[in-house]
Structures are given as structure tokens and as C-alpha cells.
Amino acid sequence: MKHLRFLNKYFYKYKWWIIPGVFFVIISNIFGVIPAQVIGHAFNLITENIQIYGLFEGFERRNIIYDIFSTSLFYFGLLVLVLYLLRGLFLFFMRQTIILMSRHIEFDMKNEIYAHYQELSLGFYRRNNTGDLMNRATEDVNRVRMYVGPAIMYTINTAVLFILVIYAMFSVNSTLAIFSLLPLPVLVVIIYFVNTLINKRSEQIQEQLSRLSSFVQERFSGIRVIKSYVREGHTKAVFAAESQGYKDNAMGLVKVQALFYPTMLLLVGLSTILTVYIGGKQVIEGSISAGNIAEFIVYVNQLTFPVSMLGWVTTLIQRASASQKRINEFLQLQPDIVSGNAPIVPVRGNIKFENVSFTYPDTGIQALKNISFEIEQGQFVAIIGRTGSGKSTLANLLMRMYDVNQGKIKMDGEAIDSLDLRHYRSQFGFVPQEVFLFSDTIKNNIAFGLDKVNEEEVIEAAKNAAVYQNIINFDLKFETMLGERGITLSGGQKQRVSIARALIKEPKVLIFDDCLSAVDTRTEEEILTNLGKVMKGKTSILIAHRISTIKNANKILVLEDGRIIEQGTHQDLLQLGGAYAEMYQNQLLEEESSGNSPLV
Known part of the structure; x- marks a missing residue:
């Protein structure tokens, strides 16, 4: 659980969701335990009234006793129904607080991870592949959400129910309660050993899923190369091998769970048998009534669902721990590039x-x-x-x-x-060697570096980058949607759109990193001529x-x-x-x- 301590700050933030949630859990379980006592009284009423009804055989009062008996049973049944309706109502409130809280935490975590990714230096992205980064911000966060939501909800629910049920059992008969709960220590030992296996399998599954995501993302990005070299069959075989590795790890986890659940249900069934056997002997001895056996059977059955859920909750917690460990690995990294605190002044x-x-x-x-x-x-x-x-x-x-x-x-x-990093970088117009365009319109790609921009500025930047004529020849002109990484455009067009994106900022310093390699000589001269006008009095660096x-x-x-x-x-x-x-x-x-x- 040490990795999950990271979530404590979120629990504190949403404490006014957790506290009412716990209150609703307690109230719902109280309304869940009381029906067992009502059923016990009803069972005693049935056994006693059947004997009385038999004694009045042949008497006129027998019909009166029957009416009283049936009316009492009706009210007992109505009371049980009302109690369960109230339990259902508070269960609804419980889910509306704890489960909704988990969604808020999921939202906060994804934003925190993405914001932290943005702060990390370029070297971090050279060391880590995109698929793994995406998997930690999506799949891993989702598994953590299952812990802060369903896992915690069912854990609290199970704990409260156990306390109430065990208290109710011992208040009736301690001997019968001990025998009914006898299989539980065995269950605890099984859970202890299974936890280790689940945790190990969960980490293997997440690591394999990251490798699989990275492989798919990289192959889709390089689909042109794959098709050009006719390597579809090879990549399919490698993907099948990676998928097989994920499947094997997932099946290993399923096998552990498949053995775990039947074992728990067997132990719960053993509790029911012990309840009937020991309780029957005590009824014969006169220590308890027949209604108490019925009450105990209801208690044991009430524990069946929480105990069966215990294995699932254990899996959720272990998988969340493995995922949170992976998330923490990156969140604990500090950016290599730290902003300075010198006063912000215009860059010359x-x-x-x-x-x-x-x-x-x-x-x-x-x-x-x-x-x-x-x-x-x-x-x-x-x-x-x-x-x-x-x-x-x-x-x-x-x-x-x-x-x-x-x-x-x-x-x-x-x-x-020593300079403020955000302000310093904002003064640059940078056209990288490897052009990157987003899956958006040409207009939005050109205006990417600015929060607000008008159409005239976009057109002027396109003209200065000598790409305006190409754009207006498209059916949708500047509203043309580009494919992933600008795949819709040719190499030279992508370079010029990237140049327009830098020029529209009117930067103090412009850096061209070998970004005219795919441009013909005449277009190059046009761009450089325009550059001389746009960057007059400003610093330009051309690689x-x-x-x-x-x-x-x-x-x-x-x-x-x-x-x-x-x-x-x-x-x-x-x-x-x-x-x-x-x-x-x-x-x-x-x-x-x-x-x-x-x-x-």
C-alpha cells in the first residue's frame, strides 16, 4: 500500500465526499442487518402459532388465530420490504458519493500527469517511448480509479457489515457465532498468499501492455515504411507474439482468481453447514430458538457477497498498487530544465x-x-x-x-x-528539422503558437512562407484538415506550413533548423526574401x-x-x-x- 499513499492528498481534498459516503455505508448496512432479526422473530412466530393453531382444532376461535397469524406475517414481510428499500436508497447515496469522488480523482490525476509530462525535459522523451507514456496516463490511471472508487467502497462496506453482523451473532449466541465464523481465518491466510501472486501478475500485465501499446503506436506512425518494404507479415507476427505475452500474463492472473473465488464460496458454504448443525443441537438443548438459526443463516448469506467480493477487491488494490507505482516513477522525476527567477524584460x-x-x-x-x-x-x-x-x-x-x-x-x-523559461521560449520562432503538424486544420496549425489570431495574420504568414498558393488550391483552403503528422501535405508543404507557424509569432529570434531541404530553389529564395522583410531588426539563425x-x-x-x-x-x-x-x-x-x- 506504500505506493497508494500518493492518493492521500486527493482523499483529503474530497473528504466531504468520503465522510458522507462512509455514513451512507453504515446506515445502509444497519438496514441490511435488521431484516435478519425480523426474519428470526417471524420464524419463531410461525413455529409458535402453528402449535397454537393445532391446539384450537375444532374451535371457532381457530379462525381468529389464523387471521392474527396471517396479519402478523404480512406486517413482518412489509417491514422487511421497507427495510430493504431503505437499504437500497442509502446504497444509491453511497455510490453517488464514493464512485463520483473516484471520477473526480481520476480527472485530477490525468491532469496532474499531463501537466508533469509537459514540464519534463526533452531528454525524458528521448528515453521513454510514447506508448508507455500514454498507457500510464490512461490505463494505469483507470486502474487506480477502480481502487479509489469500487475497491474502497466495497472494502468499507465489507468492514462495516462484518462488524455489525459479528456483533449481532455474538449478542445471540457466542458458541454458534464462533463456529459460524470458524472458516474465516483460513480465508485470511489464503488471501495473504494470493495477494503476492496477484501483485506480481498485475505488474507483468501492465509492463506487457505498455510494450504492446508502444509497438502499435510506432507501427501505425511508420505505416508508409512498412508498406514500402512489404513488412506487413513480419509486423503482424511480432504483434501476435507481443499479444501472446500479454495473453499469457492475463491468463495467469485469471487462473489465480479462478482458484480463489471457488475456495471462498466453499468456506462460506461450510459456515452455513456449521450454523445449521451446531444451531440444531442448541435448539434441541433449548439454548436458542429455531428463529435464531434462520437469523444466523441470513447473517452468513449476507457475508457471502462481501467475502466473494473480497477477492475482486484484493485484485483491484494490487493492480492499482502496481499501476500507481508506475505512475509515481514519472511523477517523482524532476525536470532537468528549471526556470530562472530573473525579472522579465523584453528580449532584444x-x-x-x-x-x-x-x-x-x-x-x-x-x-x-x-x-x-x-x-x-x-x-x-x-x-x-x-x-x-x-x-x-x-x-x-x-x-x-x-x-x-x-x-x-x-x-x-x-x-x-537565470531567465524565466516560459517568457524566454515565447520570444523564439523555431522551425525544427523534423517537421511536426497536428491533426487539425491548416489554419490552426499555422496559428498554433498564439492564443488569439485573425484570418488576415494567418494569410500573411502563409504568404511569407510561400505556401499560400498551395493552400488556396485545396477545396477547403485554410480549413483543410491534415492527417496525423500532416500526412495530407507533401514534404515541402509541411516545411512551409511549419515556417508560417514560426513567422506568425513575429518572434524576436527566429531559428530555422535545416527546414528548407524539401523546398525547391525558387521557393527558397522567395522565403528568404520575405524573411528579410519580416525579421528586419530581429535576430535570425539559419541552419x-x-x-x-x-x-x-x-x-x-x-x-x-x-x-x-x-x-x-x-x-x-x-x-x-x-x-x-x-x-x-x-x-x-x-x-x-x-x-x-x-x-x-
């Missing part, structure tokens, strides 16, 4: 890297080594280099997706780790592979193996005759061989 765009080194914590790869450079407000700076040279890492560090291992990154003279994209930059940084090996303007670097000039000559030859030479 003066950037400075001072001896920055960075190693990715997940892989141990050193991406940057003692990098130093400066970007002044309003400059257009380009970063170029071979794959793996550290270009995208620079962008991630500047956006504080990661924190540097050594050195300092400053914005307007202030270390960025690229093609020199045609960056030749007009105010400053070009050439990266290799995590170090800046050259920096300067296009003409300066050509005159230097180093790595940049070599790349320029290679790309020039490629363009000339294809019949198009925009580099000249």
Missing part, C-alpha cells in the same frame, strides 16, 4: 556563447566542444556543417531544451538559465546544408566535430580557402552537373 536578440561544451546524457556523445561566438541583434547568422557536427545541438541549447555542461549561453548579457541558402548571411559559422572551425561572411570564407570553400566548390559542381547553378 543579442546572443553570446562562452566556451560552451555539451554531452548528451542519454548517449554520452559529446556534441559541442568549447564553442564561443556572438550574434548581435538584427543579424542574420547561418550555421553550416556536415551531419553530426552539432548544428541542431546549438539550436536546442539556445532554446534551453537542454542545459550546457560547461560554459555559458547569454541573451542580452544575462545567462539564459542549413546548402550554401545557396546561407550565402547572404551576415555571419556564417562552419562546424565540424562539435567545433567552430571557420566563421565570417560568404566572401571571407571563400577567400580563406578552407572547409567552407571546399563545400562550396563541391555543391557548385553538383549544381552545374544538374544544369542549374544558383550558387554563382
Whole structure:
């Protein structure tokens, strides 16, 4: 139960739901126990009046005794009916408080988990797959809800009923009560041993379900690749194997439960037999009446349902504990990136890297080594280099997706780790290398970074990103719905919609992370021309592979193996005759061989 202590704060929050719920449980069980006593009195009435009725055989008063007898039975039956109706009414109130409380807790937990996921750093998402994250926020939370709702409700109900029934039994006859309850200690021992098995199986089931969810989510996302390589059969076989693993674990749990429930019912049946046998002997001895046996049988039968539910409740608690343990693993993680508390001031765009080194914590790869450079407000700076040279890492560090291992990154003279994180990031327009569009309209994708936006702003951003003509050719224009990850659009169209999403923010700093790779040369020039107008007086950073994209930059940084090996303007670097000039000559030859030479 140590993992479930996390829920105590929710119980305190909703204490005014729990307290009335417990009150309704007690009242409903009182109205459940009293009918047994009424039935006992009715049984005694029947046995006594049958004897009296026999003594008046042949007398006129026999009909009067019959009328009294039948009227008394009618009132006893009516009383039992009223008591059970009252019990049902309070059971309804009990469910309306405790079960509804569990739904509120489920709502709060999902929001807390999602909010915590949002705060965790980029490295967290590199280490964990999407399917597992989704499973913890949905399936695991649902299993915890079954604990805070039905499990707690039935546990309280069973505990109250046991106390009332055992008190009633011992108040009638302690010897008969002891024999009736004799099988219960055996049941406790069985539950103790079964709990361990249920907990183990529950953890295995949840882990297997996470793996299964991750597999399905990843395969659906990569369905194009699967179809292209004709691997449908292979993925089907792997899915069947994963499903078989889940099935085996689930069947193992079912087998434990299948043995548990009949054993409990057998022990309850044994209690009934002992009640009849021992009670019959005591009736013969005159210690109790026949009505007391009937009363005890009702008590034992009242315990049958709670005892049979005990196994189910035990399963719910164990599975909830396993799920809460998985949830706590992530909720206890603290974000690597923590917001600073410096006063919020407008960002101008003066950037400075001072001896920055960075190693990715997940892989141990050193991406940057003692990098130093400066970007002044309003400059257009380009970063170029071979794959793996550290270009995208620079962008991630500047956006504080990661924190540097050594050195300092400053914005307007202030270390960025001292600035308010939300305000700092809001000043950037970022177009990532891997474009991501949401399953929404084109308009909403472009306006994603803003709370309020008008149609004219969306149109202007689309024009600046050179995607306006493509959009108006669609039947629904800006209201066109995109498929998952923007699958409706081509690669170049997705890149330009992503660029429009960054431009509409009118950011102080704009970062293009190699996002013009799928755009033709003419469209690229149009975008860069528009960019010069939109970002006038603001800082722009362009990461690229093609020199045609960056030749007009105010400053070009050439990266290799995590170090800046050259920096300067296009003409300066050509005159230097180093790595940049070599790349320029290679790309020039490629363009000339294809019949198009925009580099000249």
C-alpha cells in the first residue's frame, strides 16, 4: 500500500465526499442487518402459532388465530420490504458519493500527469517511448480509479457489515457465532498468499501492455515504411507474439482468481453447514430458538457477497498498487530544465556563447566542444556543417531544451538559465528539422503558437512562407484538415506550413533548423526574401546544408566535430580557402552537373 499513499492528498481534498459516503455505508448496512432479526422473530412466530393453531382444532376461535397469524406475517414481510428499500436508497447515496469522488480523482490525476509530462525535459522523451507514456496516463490511471472508487467502497462496506453482523451473532449466541465464523481465518491466510501472486501478475500485465501499446503506436506512425518494404507479415507476427505475452500474463492472473473465488464460496458454504448443525443441537438443548438459526443463516448469506467480493477487491488494490507505482516513477522525476527567477524584460536578440561544451546524457556523445561566438541583434547568422557536427545541438541549447555542461549561453548579457523559461521560449520562432503538424486544420496549425489570431495574420504568414498558393488550391483552403503528422501535405508543404507557424509569432529570434531541404530553389529564395522583410531588426539563425541558402548571411559559422572551425561572411570564407570553400566548390559542381547553378 506504500505506493497508494500518493492518493492521500486527493482523499483529503474530497473528504466531504468520503465522510458522507462512509455514513451512507453504515446506515445502509444497519438496514441490511435488521431484516435478519425480523426474519428470526417471524420464524419463531410461525413455529409458535402453528402449535397454537393445532391446539384450537375444532374451535371457532381457530379462525381468529389464523387471521392474527396471517396479519402478523404480512406486517413482518412489509417491514422487511421497507427495510430493504431503505437499504437500497442509502446504497444509491453511497455510490453517488464514493464512485463520483473516484471520477473526480481520476480527472485530477490525468491532469496532474499531463501537466508533469509537459514540464519534463526533452531528454525524458528521448528515453521513454510514447506508448508507455500514454498507457500510464490512461490505463494505469483507470486502474487506480477502480481502487479509489469500487475497491474502497466495497472494502468499507465489507468492514462495516462484518462488524455489525459479528456483533449481532455474538449478542445471540457466542458458541454458534464462533463456529459460524470458524472458516474465516483460513480465508485470511489464503488471501495473504494470493495477494503476492496477484501483485506480481498485475505488474507483468501492465509492463506487457505498455510494450504492446508502444509497438502499435510506432507501427501505425511508420505505416508508409512498412508498406514500402512489404513488412506487413513480419509486423503482424511480432504483434501476435507481443499479444501472446500479454495473453499469457492475463491468463495467469485469471487462473489465480479462478482458484480463489471457488475456495471462498466453499468456506462460506461450510459456515452455513456449521450454523445449521451446531444451531440444531442448541435448539434441541433449548439454548436458542429455531428463529435464531434462520437469523444466523441470513447473517452468513449476507457475508457471502462481501467475502466473494473480497477477492475482486484484493485484485483491484494490487493492480492499482502496481499501476500507481508506475505512475509515481514519472511523477517523482524532476525536470532537468528549471526556470530562472530573473525579472522579465523584453528580449532584444543579442546572443553570446562562452566556451560552451555539451554531452548528451542519454548517449554520452559529446556534441559541442568549447564553442564561443556572438550574434548581435538584427543579424542574420547561418550555421553550416556536415551531419553530426552539432548544428541542431546549438539550436536546442539556445532554446534551453537542454542545459550546457560547461560554459555559458547569454541573451542580452544575462545567462539564459537565470531567465524565466516560459517568457524566454515565447520570444523564439523555431522551425525544427523534423517537421511536426497536428491533426487539425491548416489554419490552426499555422496559428498554433498564439492564443488569439485573425484570418488576415494567418494569410500573411502563409504568404511569407510561400505556401499560400498551395493552400488556396485545396477545396477547403485554410480549413483543410491534415492527417496525423500532416500526412495530407507533401514534404515541402509541411516545411512551409511549419515556417508560417514560426513567422506568425513575429518572434524576436527566429531559428530555422535545416527546414528548407524539401523546398525547391525558387521557393527558397522567395522565403528568404520575405524573411528579410519580416525579421528586419530581429535576430535570425539559419541552419542549413546548402550554401545557396546561407550565402547572404551576415555571419556564417562552419562546424565540424562539435567545433567552430571557420566563421565570417560568404566572401571571407571563400577567400580563406578552407572547409567552407571546399563545400562550396563541391555543391557548385553538383549544381552545374544538374544544369542549374544558383550558387554563382
